[in-house]
Amino acid sequence: MTDTSVPALQTRDYSQTLFLPQTDFPMRAGLPQREPEILARWQRIGLYSRLRQAGKGRPRFVLHDGPPYANGNIHIGHALNKILKDMVVRSQQMLGHDSNYVPGWDCHGLPIEWKIEEEYRARGKNKDEVPVVEFRRECRAFAEKWIAVQREEFKRLGVEGDWENPYTTMAYEAEAQIARELMKFAMTNQLYRGSKPVMWSIVERTALAEAEVEYQEHTSNTIFVKFPVVVSGVASEADLAGASVVIWTTTPWTIPANRAVAYHPNIEYGLYRVTAAPEDNWAQIGDTFVLATKLADEVFKAAKVDAYEKVRAVDPARIGSCAHPLRGVAGAHGFWDFTVPLLPADYVTDDAGTGFVHTAPGHGADDYNTWLNHRAAFTAPQDQGLVPHTVGPDGAYYETIPLFAGARVFDDKGKEGGANRRVIEALAAAGALIARGRMKHQYPHSWRSKAPLIFRNTPQWFIAMDKDIQSGPRGEARAGDTLRHRALEAIKRTRWVPAAGERRINGMIENRPDWVISRQRAWGVPITVFVARRDLPEKGLKAGDVLKDEKVNDRIAEAFLDEGADAWFADVDGARFLAPDYDAADFEKVDDILDVWFDSGSTHSFTLEARDDLKTRRRIDGGHDQVMYLEGSDQHRGWFHSSLLESCGTRGRAPYDIVLTHGFVLDEKGEKMSKSKGNVVAPQEVMRTSGADILRLWVAAADYSDDLRIGPEILKTFVETYRKLRNTIRWMLGTLHHFHGHDLVPAAKMPELERLMLHRLVELDTVVREAYAAFDYKRVVAALSAFMTTDLSAFYFDVRKDALYCDPYSSLRRKAALTVIDQIFRCITIWFAPILAFTAEEAWIARFPSETGSVHLEQFPTIPSEWKDEKLADRWARIRRVRRVVTGALEIERAAKRIGASLEAAPVVHIADADLLAALKGVDFAEVCITSGVQITKGEGPAEAFRLDDVPGVAVVPALAEGRKCARSWKISPDVGSDPAYPDVTPRDAAALREWDARNEAA
Known part of the structure; x- marks a missing residue:
C-alpha cells in the first residue's frame, strides 16, 4: 500500500x-531598463580600452566598418548590419585575436546634400544663390548632427567599438587623403576626361554610377518606326525601293538623336509586303518592311495588319543605309537630312522588337560603342565627328534641336515630360510610325530620389578599367597590368562568405565599364586636378592634358589638412596650389566632386593604414593579420566594389582578406517594408519594448x-x-x-x-x-x-x-x-x-x-x-533511449490522473534488446527516470505495455511506488522512518539532516 x-x-x-x-538574477529580464545600465557600466570600466589592452600581441582581426550615411535615424537593416559586426568582433576577440572595431560614417554626397536642398525649398531659398562654401558648411553641420544621433542608437544595440574616435569621410585628414588617392590615379594615367553616355538624374542634376542605380517597374511608350531604305543602285536590291527598315524602341525621345540602325549578321531577315489592312491604318496595303523573320508575326500584329506575305530574304549588309525618319520634315531646316548607316552589332537579338536596334550614340552604352567602332560611317554634319548632344542637364532638348527645343523627358519631380509625346506626334505626322503602345518593364531609377534616369552624353571624369597602369619607378607601364586584371586577381585571393559572393563580384568586374567618378554637385571631395587650356610645350603638356606634379599635389593635400576640402572651392582659379610653378591662367581647375563611392572606397587608406591599432602586419609565425569587410549583398556593386577598385588601382591588391555579406530585412510575409504598408519594424521600438538582446x-x-x-x-x-x-x-x-x-x-x-x-x-x-x-x-x-x-x-x-x-x-x-x-x-x-x-x-x-x-x-x-569519452556517451545515448519510453508511459499516467508526480511511480521496464539491457547495468535507473523505484526485466513484456515505435525492444508497464512518502524529498520508499531520530524521512535524508543540524550547532 x-x-x-x-x-x-x-x-x-x-x-x-x-x-x-x-x-x-530576476526571472523577468527587464532588458529595456537593464541594458542601458550595462552600457553605462561598460563605459565606466572602459571596456573598449581594456579589450585593446587584453589583445596586445595577439594576431589582429580587424573589422573595417562600411560607413552608413549620416542622414537619419537607423532602421532595422542598420541594426542587422551592426549586430552582425559586433558578433564578429566579440567572437574573434574571444577566439584569441586582437579584434578591433572602429565605427565610421559616410558624410558626403547626395543623401545629405538632398536634405539641405529640401530644407532650402521648404524655406523658399535658392541653392544657386548661396556661396558654395556656406552650403557645404550646412551639409557638414547636418552630418554632425546625425552622427551623434546614430552613434547613440548603434551603442544601444550593444555594439562595442571606439565610439569616441570614429572615422568620418568629412574629417579634414580624410578629405586630404581622399584627394591624395584621386591624384594617385591621375599620376598613373588611369584618370581621364571623356564624353560618353552615363546614367543621368534629371531630378538631382548629376551623373550616377552603377552602384547608385536601382531598377523599378516603369511604364514606357513603345513605337515601331520606319527608316526608309536608301537604294544603292544594285540591281538585286531594286525591290527595296520604297521599303523601310523598322525599329522598335521604348524611348521615343531618343529618335532625334538617332545616327544609325544596328543588326546582327546571324539573324535571318526578310522583306515583307502588307496584303490586307484597315483603310485608316498606319501600315497600308503595299507597304514593304524589312524585319527579322522570327519577329514578323508579332510586328504585324502590333501594326494591326490583317495579312502579309514574305517577298524574299534580305541581307542587311547589302542595304547600306537608310534615311532618318524625320528627314525632310517641315520646320527642321534639313537637320535630319542625312543617311543612317546599317551597322553589325552582336548585342542585337530577335527575342523582341523587330531585329533592328535604333542607335543613338549619346543615349546608350551599346550605341556609343557602336559609334566608336564605326565612327567613319556616321554622316550627320552637325555632329562634326562627335557624339551628338541633344538633351541638357534638366532633361530638356537643347535650343539647337528643331521641333523639340525645350521639351523635357522628365520634370524636376521625375514625372514624364512632353518629349515623348512631341516626338511621337512628329513621327506620326511624317508617316514614320506603323505602331505604338505602352509597356511595363524594369527601368533604371536613382537610388536616392527614386526618380527615373536617362542615358545622357556628357563630359565626365573616368577611371580606366583596361588601360595599362603607369606604376613603374619612371612611369612605365607593364602590358596587361590593368585595373580590371588587378581586381580580378585580388578577388581570387579573398575569402568570400558566402562563397557565392565571389562569383557575383567577379561577374561585375569582368563586365563593368570605366568608372564614372565625377558628380555635378557641391558637397564632397573635389576632383583635385588641373587641365591644360592650351599646349604648353615648355611644361611638356598638350591642351586637355591633366597636370601631373607631386609638388602641386602636396600643396593641395596640405591645404585640405588645415581647412578641409572647402579650400578648393574658396580659391576660384587654384592659383594658391599652382604657384609658383605654374600660371593659373594656363589651367582649368576642375570643380566636379568625386563619386561618394570613391570616398568610401578610400576609407582603408585613412583608417586601416593610418591608425596604429588597425594596421595589419606579417607576423613572426608566418601568418598575417586579417581585415574583414561586412555589409549587405548590394555592396558587391557598392562599397566592396569601389574599395576593391580603389585599392587595386593604387596598391595592386584588395584592402580586405575576408568579405561577408548579408541579405535584406523583409516583413513576416516576405514583403519589402514601407511606411505606407505599415509593416516597418523599428529597432528603437523593439529595444524599448523587448530589449536589444x-x-x-x-x-x-x-x-x-x-x-x-x-x-x-x-x-x-x-x-x-x-x-x-x-x-x-x-x-x-x-x-x-x-x-x-x-x-x-x-x-x-x-x-x-x-x-x-x-x-x-x-x-x-x-x-x-x-x-x-x-x-x-x-x-x-x-x-x-x-x-x-x-x-x-x-x-x-x-x-x-x-x-x-x-x-x-x-x-x-x-x-x-x-x-x-x-x-x-x-x-x-x-x-x-x-x-x-x-x-x-x-x-x-x-x-x-x-x-x-x-x-x-x-x-x-x-x-x-x-x-x-565517446564510449561513455554511446552508453548514455542508449540509456536515454530507454528513459524516453519510461517518460512517455508516465505522461499517459499523469494525464489520466493515476499519478501526480513521477516520484509516485515505480514502473516495470521490459527490455528485449540485449544492447539496451547491458547499457543499464550498474545505473540507478530510478534516479535517471525520476521515479521512486523501477524494476528492469528481460523480455518483450505484455501486449498492453507502453512502447515507442522508434525504440524497439522496450516496453513499460506503469506501477505505483510502494512505501511512505518522505517528508523532505517526497520520494516514496519502504525505508522511510528506518532512522528513529528522523522517523518521517528516508535514510539518505536523515543523513543529510544529521549533517545539517551538526553544522548549524557548530556555527
Missing part, C-alpha cells in the same frame, strides 16, 4: 534544510546569407526562446549559490552522469569554435539552445535536482554536480556572450561580482581533451 500523504510526525519545516536555488538573438539565429524576416509574431517567438535560455541560466546561478571553490571534484572521481556532461562540453567546444570561426552564428544558437533545453533542463538538471537539493552537504554526488554546473555556466555564458551581450554580462556579474570584471574580457574556455 502506498501512502503519499505528508506524515503526521513532521514537526519541522524541511524546506529550510534543502539546498534550494537562491539568486537575485532579442534583436541580437534574432540576427544570430537567422540565415543572414539570405533575406531575413521580422515582425510581431517572429519577435514573440524569440522572446519565448530567450525566456527559456534565461531561465536555464537563472537556475544555474541559483544552484551555484551553494557552490564554493573548495567543493571542486576531479573529473576522474565524478559519477558517470557528470562525466557525460563534461564530454558534451568537449563536443560543444568544437562546434562553437568552428561555428564562430566560420561566422555561422545560427549554428551556435542551435547547438547551445538544444544543449540547454534537451541535455540540461529536460535531462541533467531534472535528474540531478534531487541530489542537489536533498543530498548531504558532504555528498560527492552533490559536489560533483555543482562542479560540473559551474563549468557549464562558465562555458554557456562565455559562448553566448558575443550574441546575448547584455544577458551574458548580467549573468557573469551575478556569479562573479566585481567592480571592473566583464565576461567580454574572457576568451572562449579551454576544455580539457581528457574529458572526451
Whole structure:
C-alpha cells in the first residue's frame, strides 16, 4: 500500500534544510531598463580600452566598418548590419585575436546634400544663390548632427567599438587623403576626361554610377518606326525601293538623336509586303518592311495588319543605309537630312522588337560603342565627328534641336515630360510610325530620389578599367597590368562568405565599364586636378592634358589638412596650389566632386593604414593579420566594389582578406517594408519594448546569407526562446549559490552522469569554435539552445535536482554536480556572450561580482581533451533511449490522473534488446527516470505495455511506488522512518539532516 500523504510526525519545516536555488538574477529580464545600465557600466570600466589592452600581441582581426550615411535615424537593416559586426568582433576577440572595431560614417554626397536642398525649398531659398562654401558648411553641420544621433542608437544595440574616435569621410585628414588617392590615379594615367553616355538624374542634376542605380517597374511608350531604305543602285536590291527598315524602341525621345540602325549578321531577315489592312491604318496595303523573320508575326500584329506575305530574304549588309525618319520634315531646316548607316552589332537579338536596334550614340552604352567602332560611317554634319548632344542637364532638348527645343523627358519631380509625346506626334505626322503602345518593364531609377534616369552624353571624369597602369619607378607601364586584371586577381585571393559572393563580384568586374567618378554637385571631395587650356610645350603638356606634379599635389593635400576640402572651392582659379610653378591662367581647375563611392572606397587608406591599432602586419609565425569587410549583398556593386577598385588601382591588391555579406530585412510575409504598408519594424521600438538582446538573438539565429524576416509574431517567438535560455541560466546561478571553490571534484572521481556532461562540453567546444570561426552564428544558437533545453533542463538538471537539493552537504554526488554546473555556466555564458551581450554580462556579474570584471574580457574556455569519452556517451545515448519510453508511459499516467508526480511511480521496464539491457547495468535507473523505484526485466513484456515505435525492444508497464512518502524529498520508499531520530524521512535524508543540524550547532 502506498501512502503519499505528508506524515503526521513532521514537526519541522524541511524546506529550510534543502539546498534550494537562491539568486537575485530576476526571472523577468527587464532588458529595456537593464541594458542601458550595462552600457553605462561598460563605459565606466572602459571596456573598449581594456579589450585593446587584453589583445596586445595577439594576431589582429580587424573589422573595417562600411560607413552608413549620416542622414537619419537607423532602421532595422542598420541594426542587422551592426549586430552582425559586433558578433564578429566579440567572437574573434574571444577566439584569441586582437579584434578591433572602429565605427565610421559616410558624410558626403547626395543623401545629405538632398536634405539641405529640401530644407532650402521648404524655406523658399535658392541653392544657386548661396556661396558654395556656406552650403557645404550646412551639409557638414547636418552630418554632425546625425552622427551623434546614430552613434547613440548603434551603442544601444550593444555594439562595442571606439565610439569616441570614429572615422568620418568629412574629417579634414580624410578629405586630404581622399584627394591624395584621386591624384594617385591621375599620376598613373588611369584618370581621364571623356564624353560618353552615363546614367543621368534629371531630378538631382548629376551623373550616377552603377552602384547608385536601382531598377523599378516603369511604364514606357513603345513605337515601331520606319527608316526608309536608301537604294544603292544594285540591281538585286531594286525591290527595296520604297521599303523601310523598322525599329522598335521604348524611348521615343531618343529618335532625334538617332545616327544609325544596328543588326546582327546571324539573324535571318526578310522583306515583307502588307496584303490586307484597315483603310485608316498606319501600315497600308503595299507597304514593304524589312524585319527579322522570327519577329514578323508579332510586328504585324502590333501594326494591326490583317495579312502579309514574305517577298524574299534580305541581307542587311547589302542595304547600306537608310534615311532618318524625320528627314525632310517641315520646320527642321534639313537637320535630319542625312543617311543612317546599317551597322553589325552582336548585342542585337530577335527575342523582341523587330531585329533592328535604333542607335543613338549619346543615349546608350551599346550605341556609343557602336559609334566608336564605326565612327567613319556616321554622316550627320552637325555632329562634326562627335557624339551628338541633344538633351541638357534638366532633361530638356537643347535650343539647337528643331521641333523639340525645350521639351523635357522628365520634370524636376521625375514625372514624364512632353518629349515623348512631341516626338511621337512628329513621327506620326511624317508617316514614320506603323505602331505604338505602352509597356511595363524594369527601368533604371536613382537610388536616392527614386526618380527615373536617362542615358545622357556628357563630359565626365573616368577611371580606366583596361588601360595599362603607369606604376613603374619612371612611369612605365607593364602590358596587361590593368585595373580590371588587378581586381580580378585580388578577388581570387579573398575569402568570400558566402562563397557565392565571389562569383557575383567577379561577374561585375569582368563586365563593368570605366568608372564614372565625377558628380555635378557641391558637397564632397573635389576632383583635385588641373587641365591644360592650351599646349604648353615648355611644361611638356598638350591642351586637355591633366597636370601631373607631386609638388602641386602636396600643396593641395596640405591645404585640405588645415581647412578641409572647402579650400578648393574658396580659391576660384587654384592659383594658391599652382604657384609658383605654374600660371593659373594656363589651367582649368576642375570643380566636379568625386563619386561618394570613391570616398568610401578610400576609407582603408585613412583608417586601416593610418591608425596604429588597425594596421595589419606579417607576423613572426608566418601568418598575417586579417581585415574583414561586412555589409549587405548590394555592396558587391557598392562599397566592396569601389574599395576593391580603389585599392587595386593604387596598391595592386584588395584592402580586405575576408568579405561577408548579408541579405535584406523583409516583413513576416516576405514583403519589402514601407511606411505606407505599415509593416516597418523599428529597432528603437523593439529595444524599448523587448530589449536589444532579442534583436541580437534574432540576427544570430537567422540565415543572414539570405533575406531575413521580422515582425510581431517572429519577435514573440524569440522572446519565448530567450525566456527559456534565461531561465536555464537563472537556475544555474541559483544552484551555484551553494557552490564554493573548495567543493571542486576531479573529473576522474565524478559519477558517470557528470562525466557525460563534461564530454558534451568537449563536443560543444568544437562546434562553437568552428561555428564562430566560420561566422555561422545560427549554428551556435542551435547547438547551445538544444544543449540547454534537451541535455540540461529536460535531462541533467531534472535528474540531478534531487541530489542537489536533498543530498548531504558532504555528498560527492552533490559536489560533483555543482562542479560540473559551474563549468557549464562558465562555458554557456562565455559562448553566448558575443550574441546575448547584455544577458551574458548580467549573468557573469551575478556569479562573479566585481567592480571592473566583464565576461567580454574572457576568451572562449579551454576544455580539457581528457574529458572526451565517446564510449561513455554511446552508453548514455542508449540509456536515454530507454528513459524516453519510461517518460512517455508516465505522461499517459499523469494525464489520466493515476499519478501526480513521477516520484509516485515505480514502473516495470521490459527490455528485449540485449544492447539496451547491458547499457543499464550498474545505473540507478530510478534516479535517471525520476521515479521512486523501477524494476528492469528481460523480455518483450505484455501486449498492453507502453512502447515507442522508434525504440524497439522496450516496453513499460506503469506501477505505483510502494512505501511512505518522505517528508523532505517526497520520494516514496519502504525505508522511510528506518532512522528513529528522523522517523518521517528516508535514510539518505536523515543523513543529510544529521549533517545539517551538526553544522548549524557548530556555527
